[in-house]
Each structure stands twice: as structure tokens, then as C-alpha cells.
Amino acid sequence: MSELIPEGTLPAAYASSVEVFEHPKKGRCLRSRVQLQPGSVVLREVAIATAPDLSVSDVDKRVVHFQASACFHCSGPIAGGCPWPCEEGCDYSFCSPQCYARLGHVHRAECPHVENIESLGLRKGVDAWRLLLAARATAACSEDPQQAKVVEALGSYCAVLVADAGGLLPTYMSIEEAAANPNFTPADEGFDACEPCSVQAEMLCRVLMNSLPLPGPGGPTVMALLAATSLCSHSCRPNCHVAHEGAGTVALRAVSPISPGEELTISYLDDLGAFGEVRRAELLRTRYFKCVCERCTSAEEISGWDAAAPERKETLVAKVHAVVEERDMESLADLLALVHRSSDAVACEAGRCIWRTLRLQFHVEDELLELFSVLAPLLEAGLPAHHPIKAQLYLEFARGLALGGRGAEPEFLHALSAAQSNIDICFGADSAEAEKMKKELAEGQTDEQLRMAPT
């Protein structure tokens, strides 16, 4: 493909659609060789390794959800609620015998220790699922020399990451040790005393730097290590979206028109609606780089936190804390005042906090719909043309309108088509997400028809 990527580490077919180039600040990046329209698939690839992504604070809740609904190998949906149980006896299930077999002896080794891995993550505050991904990638490399070459071609790492990974290494090694030793428990003496070895350090760093948490299909996120897609830089206004299609296959899709020679970018962040300072701090904390994307370096960034008045920022921080941490719902009115007084980053963040809080309480009524009409232009300006968060918000807006008896009005039709086009473009029109959305909407409309039906 290019001297930037060793021969044979990316499938030759990619050469027709993308090429690698060197950016002075970002290192190797991908650009398109062809004209792309929103929704076109730029490339599809099978992950080197995948692991479930349960690395959220509310771990217990997600684990239960995950066990019931998603494959422990590829995170794909478990069809018809009829999972293939782990034959070794852990609580996790697989979507098919093929997926169980694909993980094969690696799962047999990790299976007796899955609970330990979960508790390691909780007790030590580490991302246990990324550590599991590193262990799975190590196994893939030792079984297949070609995979080892592919992993070697992934980006290496910076000094600060090595220092951080040094702190994680004993835990990673204990997972590997746990996987190899049936009698191992995390409380064993010497658990933290393993000597770091450079091969393990390197794999862990590559995984921390290159793995992506990917949505879908149908809900739970998968953590994937990808050869080609991981060459895409991050942008806070990306022109591509990556989605997991099941069984470890992912698709990189354009979400806006892309000309030949234009860089292909994705988002490494969940929440692109957050204001700039928060996005950049998050990238620095989790990915160890200072974002130089076009949005972060443009003077007129809509979410310019720096430009907002200091007293508005202080009020925002205090009121968000009151609502989120202290459950003081009276403070929602103060947040609403921030939304109405200006259209700066503070308004956007205050609106999103109100939206999330009301939604959590299933309180989709007039205030929420009114709020959405203020939020919509902020989201349009702050997010890329098509984005999964937009799809979700428009969907909720459409449902809210339908349930409020406004299912035939222009706002409803607009929200419906905005939700639909965002889903189709980010995930594909035939995807599980598109299916799920149509079902949800059909249920919303059915509720509405029932509500309106003469009694």
C-alpha cells in the first residue's frame, strides 16, 4: 500500500479505495481515493480481536444486560433470546456455536477467571475489558504469524502511555496468568509483583492506543482492534462512522460527502456534543494526544468554552452538580435559564444536561419538546451532518411528539426523517439499528393510535 505500512499487513483490496499519508502532527492517516456519498461503505474489515466493552461506571447493570443479550466474543445480538451458552460454565453466552468456536481455547483459558477479570477492573480501577482484548490479541498473534505482522504495523506509543501502561501491566499480566493457571485468584501473594515484560507492554500499549469501542448491532458495544480503520485520525467533526456489523466485522461509512484526496476521520469520543475544552481534556486523558482537528483549531468553534462568560460557566458547573450529584430538580429551572439567555457552549451543555435528566425520568412531555426545539439548532451546528446521537435524539423527539398527539405535524415528519437518515447513513439501511428504530417508531405510532382511538 505504501512504505508507511509494511507490505502485506493490509488486504490489497483497500488500495483501491484508500491510501495512507503522513501528517506532521497526527502521524499516519487515511485518505479516500474516490468520491464518497453519505452512507457509502469506505471499507469493511474483520477485527484482529474483539472483547465486550463493559468499562462503564454502572458495571453491574451492564453486565446483566450483556449476559442476557449479547455475545461475549463479538458483542452481536443473541438471536431470538436463544444464546449458545459457554460450555465451560461461565455466565456469559455466545451468539452462535461458530462464534464460541472462533474464540476457542482462548475462552477456555479465560473462562474460569472471567469473574476475577471483572473484579480486577472494579477493584483496581483499570479498564479490564481492554486488558482482556490485549490478552485475546496476544493469543491471535501467537496462533497466526500473519496476525502478528498486522499487529506490529499498528501505531506504537508515546512515552507517557508507556509510563501509564507500566502501571497497568501487573494487572494485565495477572489476567494472562489467571488465564493460564486454573487455581489463580486475584488475592494471591505476588499478584502485583510480576516483572513487566516488553512484549506484553508493547501489546498493551498498542491496544490502549488503537482499540475502538464500537456501537451495535442492537445495543452493547464491542471493543475492537482493527488494522485499517485504526489508521483513521480522530476528528470532533468526523466525516466517517464505524459500526460493528456482527461476528467481528466492522464497516467504515462516510457520513458526509468526501472528495478524492480528502482525509477520512472518525470520532474516538462518545460525546461530540460536549464543548471543546471537555472533548480535548477527554482525548488527552484517554488517548494521550492534543487534538488538532479542524473543529478544535477553528476560531469560530460553536462550542467555544473559552468564549463563554465566566459567570455562566460557574453557574453551569454548580447547577449541573446539583442536578446530577444531589438530585436537586429545582436547579433544572436555573439550567433552563442558561439555555434561553444565549446560544453559547454553556447553553448547549445546560440543554443536554436537562435533556438527559428528564429522559432518565421518562418525562417526555411539553417541557422536553420545547427544549428540543432550542437544542436542535445547537446540535446541528455542533455535531457532524450525520451522527448516532442525532439519530437517537430525533427519534425520541418524534416519539414524544407522537405520544403528545402531534404525530401528523411537520415537526414530527421532520424529526422522523432526520432520525431515519442519520440511522441509515451511520449504520446502513439494512442494519439491526435501522430495524430497531422502525420497530420503536411503529410502537410509538401504535401507542398514539390507541390513545386516539374512540373508547
Ligand SMILES: C[S@@+](CC[C@H](N)C(=O)[O-])C[C@H]1O[C@@H](n2cnc3c(N)ncnc32)[C@H](O)[C@@H]1O
Ligand atoms: C489510532 S492512532 C491513528 C494512527 C496513527 N496516526 C499512526 O500513525 O499509527 C491514534 C494516534 O493518532 C494521532 N491522532 C489521531 N487523531 C488526532 C488528532 N485529531 N489530533 C492529534 N493527533 C491525532 C495521535 O497520535 C493518536 O495517538
